[in-house]
Amino acid sequence: MGLLGPNGAGKTTLVRAIAGRVRLDEGRITLLGRDLGANGSDQGDQGRARLGIVPQEIALYGLLTPVENLRTFGALYGLRGGDLRERIEWAMAWTGLEDRAHARVATFSGGMKRRLNIACAVLHRPEVVLLDEPTVGVDPQSRERIWEMLAGLRAAGASLMLTTHQLDEAQRVCDRIIIIDHGRVIADGRLDELVARTVGPGRRVRLTLDREADAAMLGAERDGDGRTLVWRVSDVAAELAAALDRVRAAGYAVEDVHVEAPSLHAVFIHLTGRELRE
Amino acid sequence: MMAALFRTWATELRRDRVAFVLTFLLPVIFFSVFAVLFGGMGGGGATNPVTIAVVDEDGSEASRRLVEQLRRDKGLRVCTESGDPPAPLDRPAALGLVERGRVPIAVVIPEGFGEGFGMFLAGDVPAIELLADTSDPVAPQMVGGLLQGAAMTAAPDLMMQRGLEMFERYGGAFTEQQRAAVSDWLPMLRAATEEAAAGSNGGTDDAASSDGPAFCGPVAVKVVDVLGEKKTDRSRAVSLSASGIAVMFLLFMAAGGAGTLLEEQENGVLERLLSSRLTMGRLLLGKWAFLTTVGVVQVTVMFAWGMLFGLEFLRHLPGFAVMTVSTAAAGSALGLVLATACRTRAQLAGLSTIVILMMSALGGSMLPRVFMPEALRMVGLATFNGWALDGYNKVFWRELGAASLWPQVLVLAAMTAAFLVIARGLARRWEAA
Numbered sequence: 001m002g003l004l005g006p007n008g009a010g011k012t013t014l015v016r017a018i019a020g021r022v023r024l025d026e027g028r029i030t031l032l033g034r035d036l037g038a039n040g041s042d043q044g045d046q047g048r049a050r051l052g053i054v055p056q057e058i059a060l061y062g063l064l065t066p067v068e069n070l071r072t073f074g075a076l077y078g079l080r081g082g083d084l085r086e087r088i089e090w091a092m093a094w095t096g097l098e099d100r101a102h103a104r105v106a107t108f109s110g111g112m113k114r115r116l117n118i119a120c121a122v123l124h125r126p127e128v129v130l131l132d133e134p135t136v137g138v139d140p141q142s143r144e145r146i147w148e149m150l151a152g153l154r155a156a157g158a159s160l161m162l163t164t165h166q167l168d169e170a171q172r173v174c175d176r177i178i179i180i181d182h183g184r185v186i187a188d189g190r191l192d193e194l195v196a197r198t199v200g201p202g203r204r205v206r207l208t209l210d211r212e213a214d215a216a217m218l219g220a221e222r223d224g225d226g227r228t229l230v231w232r233v234s235d236v237a238a239e240l241a242a243a244l245d246r247v248r249a250a251g252y253a254v255e256d257v258h259v260e261a262p263s264l265h266a267v268f269i270h271l272t273g274r275e276l277r278e
Numbered sequence: 279m280m281a282a283l284f285r286t287w288a289t290e291l292r293r294d295r296v297a298f299v300l301t302f303l304l305p306v307i308f309f310s311v312f313a314v315l316f317g318g319m320g321g322g323g324a325t326n327p328v329t330i331a332v333v334d335e336d337g338s339e340a341s342r343r344l345v346e347q348l349r350r351d352k353g354l355r356v357c358t359e360s361g362d363p364p365a366p367l368d369r370p371a372a373l374g375l376v377e378r379g380r381v382p383i384a385v386v387i388p389e390g391f392g393e394g395f396g397m398f399l400a401g402d403v404p405a406i407e408l409l410a411d412t413s414d415p416v417a418p419q420m421v422g423g424l425l426q427g428a429a430m431t432a433a434p435d436l437m438m439q440r441g442l443e444m445f446e447r448y449g450g451a452f453t454e455q456q457r458a459a460v461s462d463w464l465p466m467l468r469a470a471t472e473e474a475a476a477g478s479n480g481g482t483d484d485a486a487s488s489d490g491p492a493f494c495g496p497v498a499v500k501v502v503d504v505l506g507e508k509k510t511d512r513s514r515a516v517s518l519s520a521s522g523i524a525v526m527f528l529l530f531m532a533a534g535g536a537g538t539l540l541e542e543q544e545n546g547v548l549e550r551l552l553s554s555r556l557t558m559g560r561l562l563l564g565k566w567a568f569l570t571t572v573g574v575v576q577v578t579v580m581f582a583w584g585m586l587f588g589l590e591f592l593r594h595l596p597g598f599a600v601m602t603v604s605t606a607a608a609g610s611a612l613g614l615v616l617a618t619a620c621r622t623r624a625q626l627a628g629l630s631t632i633v634i635l636m637m638s639a640l641g642g643s644m645l646p647r648v649f650m651p652e653a654l655r656m657v658g659l660a661t662f663n664g665w666a667l668d669g670y671n672k673v674f675w676r677e678l679g680a681a682s683l684w685p686q687v688l689v690l691a692a693m694t695a696a697f698l699v700i701a702r703g704l705a706r707r708w709e710a711a
Contacts, residue, residue, distance in 0.1 A: 019553040045555045053553050057546030076554040120550075 001161045002174035004268060006277040010183040011163040012056065015132050022046055031128060049078065052126030052158075056133045058113045059120075062106030066116050067098050069105060070123060077124035084123075091119040094149060111142025115149065122153060129153060131162040135169065147173060171264040181272050195262040198270045205231045205240050207247060208256040218246055233270045285387040291420035296628035307636070316354075323642040327652060328417050331372040331384035338392020339437050344497075347388070347432035351424055357381065369409075376409050376504050377676055379668070382417040382648065385425065395429075395436055395497070411648075411676075418501045429497040436462050516589040517606035522643040524577045525605060525666045526634065531576055532613025533630035535569045539617050540626060543708060558709050562701055566610050573606030590674070597673030597680045604683075604690040605666040611697030612662055618704035637661040665689045 005011050016022045018029055020036065021134050029036045031051060037043035060069050070088045079087060092098045095115040105113060114134065122129055134150070135143045147169070154160055164170050171179065177194055179187040195201055208228045215222035220229035221244070225277075229247075233239035247254060260266070273278055290300060332348060334341050349356045360371055367375075372384035388404040406425060410418040430437075442460060446452060452460070542548040551561060581598060585591045592599065616633060620626040638644055640654065641663025647655050658664035669686035672678045 010525055016549075021549060021553055048553070048555070053550070055546050055550055055553075057549070059546035059550040062545075073550070073554070076551065078555065121287065 001159070001176045002170035003161055003163045003178050003180065004165075004167065004170060004264075005163075005180040006030070008277050009272075011179045011180065012132055013183075015053065015163065017106050018130060020048060020053070025060060049124065050127045052124070052129040054118050054119040054121040054129065054131040054134055056136065058110075058117050059158050060105050060117060063104055065102050066092065066095075066105060066108075066119075067101050069116060069120055070221065071121040074123040079124055087123045087125075091123055094152065095119045096145065109142075111138045111145070114138050114142065114146060118146065119148065121162045122158070125220045128159045128161065129162060133164055134162055135164065135166060143169070145201055165269055167264045168205050178262065179268060179271055187267070187270055188268065191264055191267075194264075199262050199266045201262055202230070202234045203262070204258075204260040204266075205233050205236070205243060205260040206256075206260065207231075207243065209247065209252055210253040210255055213247075213250070218243075218250060294624075296625050297634070299628060307632070327353055327355045328383070328420060329357060329652070330383050330421055331360075331367055331375050331381045331418075332356050332358050333369055333372045333384065333386045334358070335366045335369065335389050336387050336391040338395075340392035340395040340433055341387045343432040343436070344428055347428035348385070349425065351659055353420070353424055364427050373409055373504060376411050378678070378682075379411065379671070379676060382411050383421050385421065388558065391497075393434070395440060405500040408499060408501045409504050410501055411504060412473045422499050422501070424498060425499055439464060467571070513588050513590050513674075514585045516584050517670070518646055520581055520584040520589055521667055521670035521674065522638075522646070522663075524580045525609070525641075525663050525670075526638040527580075528573045528577055528606060528609045529612065529634045529637070529662070530630070531573060532569050532609045532624065533616045533634065534613075535572060536565060536610070536613035536617035537620075537623055537626045537630075539565065539614075539705075540620065542623075548708060552709070558705050559702060562614060562698070562705060566607075566614055566698065569610035569613055570603075570606045573609055574602050577602045577606060594673050594677075597678070597683060598670075600680045600683050600687060601666065601669040601673060604687045604694075608666070608690040608694045608697065611694045611701065614701035615697045615704065618701045637663050640664070645689040662690075662693060665693075 002138070003011050003014065013022060015026060018031075034195070035043065035049050036047040061072065064072070067088055070091050071084065074084045074087060092101055095112075095118075097112060097116060100108065100112065105116065108116070114137075118131070118134060131150070135146050138146070143166075150160060151164075151174070161171070162174075171191060175190065177189065177191055178185055179194075187197070189197070192201075206223065206228060210227075212226040213229060215226075215229050218229060218230050222228075223230050231239065231243050233243075240257075240259065244254060244257075245270050299462050330348075332345055334345055345356065345358065348354055357375075359365060360367055360375065369386055372386065375381045376384050380618075386409060388407065388408040390404045391406065392403060392515055408421060410416050442452070462496055539548065542551065552558065569612075581589060581591050581602075613630075616630045617626055640658045641647070641661035642650075642658055647658045647664065647667070652657065665686050669683050669690075672682055672686070
């Protein structure tokens with residue numbers, strides 16, 4: 001599940017609330033049918049043992065090795081002895097950090113730290129994993145590796161909820177999308193459902209001309225500086241040709257053509273607007 | 279270009295309150311503390327009275343008048359009774375007061391003092407004994423000097439009478455006429471003395487002093503070091519500096535160690551820890567236990583190293599253990615208070631430097647409290663260092679057993695509890711918002 005929203009929408013606050021780190025003004029949080037009490041209570045401890053939380057920050061001990069970090073956080077989630085050792089071995093293989101097992105984490109690259117950051121949260125085999133921006137600040141290769149790791153968790157039966165601003169990635173990996181803004185859910189469903197409810201299933205044809213044109217006269221929407229015109233089409237082959245003919249007949253030259261499928265990006269902008277959020 | 283840079287740096291300095299305080303306020307505060315410390319030391323007895331115990335074993339008129347004269351001196355606070363109900367001090371009780379550090383010095387006026395008072399040339403005149411704790415090297419010298427002054431002003435009539443008796447013994451008897459003149463004049467001298475005593479309230483000259491065991495002056499004075507016979511000076515000096523430095527660095531360690539909380543908060547580890555089963559209370563208790571353990575090891579290493587410099591460490595192990603565990607526990611809790619009171623490492627560095635150096639100065643880590651004026655000694659008791667160092671002093675200086683440490687242990691335990699409660703309260707801001 002992808003939890004999306006502009007900056008300040010309340011994504012991290014929601015993750016922190018589920019983690020028991022925000023006091024609720026009202027309402028309650030349930031996980032797999034059980035009420036999650038406050039941290040430190042039996043109810044809270046038992047409930048949150050089924051939960052893994054990957055924070056946005058690299059929350060690791062830099063002077064410790066990855067094995068020592070895993071041992072620390074595994075113990076905090078109740079793992080002991082042989083079980084802990086076995087899970088550490090699994091995590092080292094899962095993250096691909098076996099050859100750096102005894103190096104200090106402070107010497108790691110951003111991608112390596114991100115992978116270990118995730119591993120520390122899932123050592124205790126949680127059924128639900130919350131990931132707050134799991135791929136922020138890493139290169140494309142590391143990002144691919146992280147998505148592979150998460151796919152492995154999913155295949156093993158875990159439910160993942162992630163917050164991200166990488167909408168193309170969210171579109172690719174999420175079964176369900178929730179968009180929140182100003183602390184409230186404004187959209188919830190599969191991508192195709194959200195598309196149908198917002199921007200519609202048609203393609204967008206975007207032509208960039210050699211000079212500013214009268215969009216209304218050409219039956220299009222004006223975009224940006226007035227040189228770019230947009231048509232919403234359901235039959236690309238037929239309607240694109242007609243648009244090109246109309247433009248040429250009006251005396252314009254076409255510099256560029258784009259055909260866009262309805263995307264999560266379009267849905268997101270449609271729902272939250274273009275206004276900057278600070 | 280330079281002006282723009284200067285303006286930028288000045289604005290930064292002004293807005294960084296910690297750096298601002300460290301730059302301008304800290305030196306002023308430190309100067310003030312040390313000015314009071316050293317200024318007070320040079321101020322003499324009149325402004326900083328020394329408490330002394332006085333035992334009058336003689337009970338003669340001369341001894342009684344000497345005690346009265348000592349009482350009138352502004353430089354002294356005289357204690358002649360102890361216990362409940364108060365009973366006149368005897369020699370063992372006075373010795374106990376010195377050994378326990380209640381008073382730095384006890385004056386014992388021996389039997390026969392009155393008989394020999396003023397007989398300067400008689401060889402077997404009993405000397406006044408000063409039972410002293412020479413951890414305070416100033417007090418015996420000062421009290422010895424005040425005693426000479428007091429003897430001169432307390433009973434000039436008695437002294438003259440003795441002088442005339444001596445004259446008669448060695449120079450031949452007075453005539454009847456001479457005797458009558460003296461007996462007419464002696465009551466006048468006595469009346470004048472009493473009048474002078476009533477009119478002035480002390481201020482005797484404390485210039486007379488001596489390095490030797492006895493003072494040269496109207497009365498013979500012998501200094502008895504009640505603690506020094508048990509050990510070498512080297513071991514004493516080392517024990518003073520070892521405990522002073524150990525307690526100060528224990529505090530620096532505790533503040534720095536507790537500061538990992540701020541690092542954990544900044545890098546998100548704290549959030550992660552508190553999202554697990556760990557609660558803030560357990561986390562703080564864990565940090566406190568860890569810092570206490572490190573503190574015990576740190577102080578032990580330092581005292582063990584002190585053996586190379588003559589510190590009698592192993593002989594005092596039980597008392598050392600009691601004091602070190604109590605001190606490390608309280609110091610660690612104080613470190614947690616400092617860390618939880620700050621928002622950043624930089625703030626902690628500034629605050630802990632100020633607090634620790636101030637407490638170390640007032641509590642006796644830099645200059646033993648025995649060298650300080652009475653008022654500052656009392657201020658030192660408000661500090662963590664003061665109590666810790668008093669305990670180590672009992673163990674290594676006074677050679678008292680571990681059982682005698684209960685006041686220090688009790689106060690340090692109370693401080694530990696109070697510091698932990700305060701730290702817990704301050705850490706509330708890191709819990710669920």
